[in-house]
Amino acid sequence: MGADGGTASALEQALSTYLAHLRVERGLSANTLAAYRRDLERYLAHLVASGRRRAEDVTAEDLSAFVTNLRTGDDGGRPLSPASTARSVAAVRGFHRFCSAEDGTPDPAVDLRGPSQARRLPKAISTSEVERLLDASSIGDGAVPLRDRALLELLYSTGARISEAVNLSVDDVDLEVGAVRLLGKGSKERVVPVGSFARRAVDAYLVRARPELAARGRGTPRIFLNTRGAPLSRQSAWAVLRVAAERAGLPHEISPHTLRHSFATHLLAGGADVRVVQELLGHASVTTTQIYTLVTPDTLREVYASAHPRAHD
Numbered sequence: 001m002g003a004d005g006g007t008a009s010a011l012e013q014a015l016s017t018y019l020a021h022l023r024v025e026r027g028l029s030a031n032t033l034a035a036y037r038r039d040l041e042r043y044l045a046h047l048v049a050s051g052r053r054r055a056e057d058v059t060a061e062d063l064s065a066f067v068t069n070l071r072t073g074d075d076g077g078r079p080l081s082p083a084s085t086a087r088s089v090a091a092v093r094g095f096h097r098f099c100s101a102e103d104g105t106p107d108p109a110v111d112l113r114g115p116s117q118a119r120r121l122p123k124a125i126s127t128s129e130v131e132r133l134l135d136a137s138s139i140g141d142g143a144v145p146l147r148d149r150a151l152l153e154l155l156y157s158t159g160a161r162i163s164e165a166v167n168l169s170v171d172d173v174d175l176e177v178g179a180v181r182l183l184g185k186g187s188k189e190r191v192v193p194v195g196s197f198a199r200r201a202v203d204a205y206l207v208r209a210r211p212e213l214a215a216r217g218r219g220t221p222r223i224f225l226n227t228r229g230a231p232l233s234r235q236s237a238w239a240v241l242r243v244a245a246e247r248a249g250l251p252h253e254i255s256p257h258t259l260r261h262s263f264a265t266h267l268l269a270g271g272a273d274v275r276v277v278q279e280l281l282g283h284a285s286v287t288t289t290q291i292y293t294l295v296t297p298d299t300l301r302e303v304y305a306s307a308h309p310r311a312h313d
Contacts, residue, residue, distance in 0.1 A: 010054045011044045018098050027186040039091040042070075042077055055096065056105040063092070063112050082114075089114035123258055124265040129250055130156055136247035137240065143209035144227065148240045150198075150205035151224055151232075152259065155241075157198035158182065159263035159281050162256040166237050169221040170206070175199050184282035192280055264289065 019037060022028045028036070046066045052058055070088055073079035080088065093109045100107035125133070134156070138149035155165055164182045172181040178194045194202070202223075210225060217229020224232040238256050245254035252258070260281070267277050278289040 011047060011052075014055050014099055015040055015044060015095070017102075018095050021098060029185060032185070035087070036091050036094075039088040040095055043088070043092050043095070055099040056103065058096070058108045060108060060111070063109055066092070067112070067114070086114035123252065123255065124262040125250065125252055125254075125258060127266060129248070129252075130259070130262055130266075132248040133241075133244050133250060133254075137244035139247060143212045146201075146205045146209035147213070147224060147232075148244065150201040150209075151237060151240060152244060153198040153201040154180070154194065155259040156263055157195040158192045159260050159267075160192070161260060162237050162241075163234055166222070166224055166232050166234055168223045170223055171221065173202060173223065175203055175206075182282065185284075188282060190279065190282050 015037075018040075019033060022036060023033055043066060046069060047058060047062065050062055050065070052062060067085065067089060068074070069077070070080045070085045071082075089112060093112055096107050096109035099105075134149065134152055137152045138145045151165060154160065155162065158165075158180055160180070160182050161184070164184060167183065168180065173194070174180070175194070178196075178199055179191050180194050181189060181191050183189055206223075210223070213225040213227065213229050214220075215229065216227070217225065220229075220231055222231040224237070226232050226236055234256070241254055241256065241258070245252075264277050264281060267280070268274065274289055275286055278286045281289060283289045
C-alpha cells in the first residue's frame with residue numbers, strides 16, 4: 001500500500017492510530033489485534049483501489065462494494081464465509097466510528113450491516129464423554145500424564161479458555177480455598193471456583209510432577225510446563241486434548257473450546273442461572289452466554305412445565 005504515496009499514507013496512518021487505540025485503551029490481545037489488522041488492511045487496499053484518499057472520503061457505495069468483494073473474492077482475496085465477513089464488517093464499522101469521533105465527520109458505515117448468520121449451537125460433549133476424555137488423558141506413567149489430567153480437569157472445572165489456562169501462574173491457584181484467578185480478554189480478571197476433582201488432579205501434578213519438569217528448565221512461575229521445563233504453549237495444550245480424545249474414541253471433533261462449551265452447557269442443564277454462568281465464563285454480555293441455553297431445550301421445557309403457574313390445566 002505504501003507504493004501509492006499520499007493515497008495510502010493517510011489511510012495507513014488512520015489505521016495505525018486506530019490499532020494503537022485498540023491496544024492501549026481497549027486492551028485487546030495480540031491475536032485479536034492481528035485479526036483486526038488483517039481485516040482492515042484488506043479494506044484499505046479496497047479503498048486505495050477505488051481512489052479514496054482519506055477515511056472521510058468513503059461512501060456507502062464503497063462499503064457495499066467491499067462487502068460484496070468479501071463474499072466473492074473479486075478483489076483478489078480469498079472469499080470469506082458469512083461469519084468471517086461479519087467479523088470483517090464489524091472491524092470496518094469500528095474503524096469508521098473511531099475516525100468519525102476523532103475528526104468530527106459523518107460516519108459512512110453507521111448503517112453498514114454484515115450478512116445474516118444462522119445461530120450455531122456451541123459444540124459440547126456429554127458428562128460421560130467428559131469422564132472418558134479425562135480418564136484417557138492420564139494413561140501412562142511419569143510427569144506428563146499427571147500434567148495432562150490436571151490441565152483438562154482444570155479446563156472443565158472452571159470453563160477457562162485454553163489460553164487462560166496455559167498462562168496461569170502457581171500463585172493464581174488456591175487449592176485450599178478452591179479458586180483460580182483467570183486473566184481473560186481485555187485483561188479482565190475473574191475468580192472462578194475449582195471443583196474437588198480438579199483440585200486433587202492439580203495438587204497431584206504440583207506435588208509429584210511439576211518439580212520434575214521444572215528442574216529441566218530455567219525457572220518459570222507458570223503452572224503447566226512442557227517436557228523441557230518451559231511454559232506449555234496453546235498449541236501443545238490443544239495437542240493434549242486431541243490425543244486424549246483419540247484415546248477415548250470420542251466421535252466428535254474436539255476443539256480447544258470443547259470443555260468450555262461443555263462446562264457452560266452442563267451448568268445450565270443442572271439449573272444454574274445464566275448470569276452466574278456469564279460471570280464464570282467472563283462474557284461481557286449475557287447475550288453471548290444465552291446461546292448455551294439452546295443446547296438444552298428439554299431441560300428448559302422441564303423447568304417451564306414445573307415452574308410456570310399456567311403451564312398446565
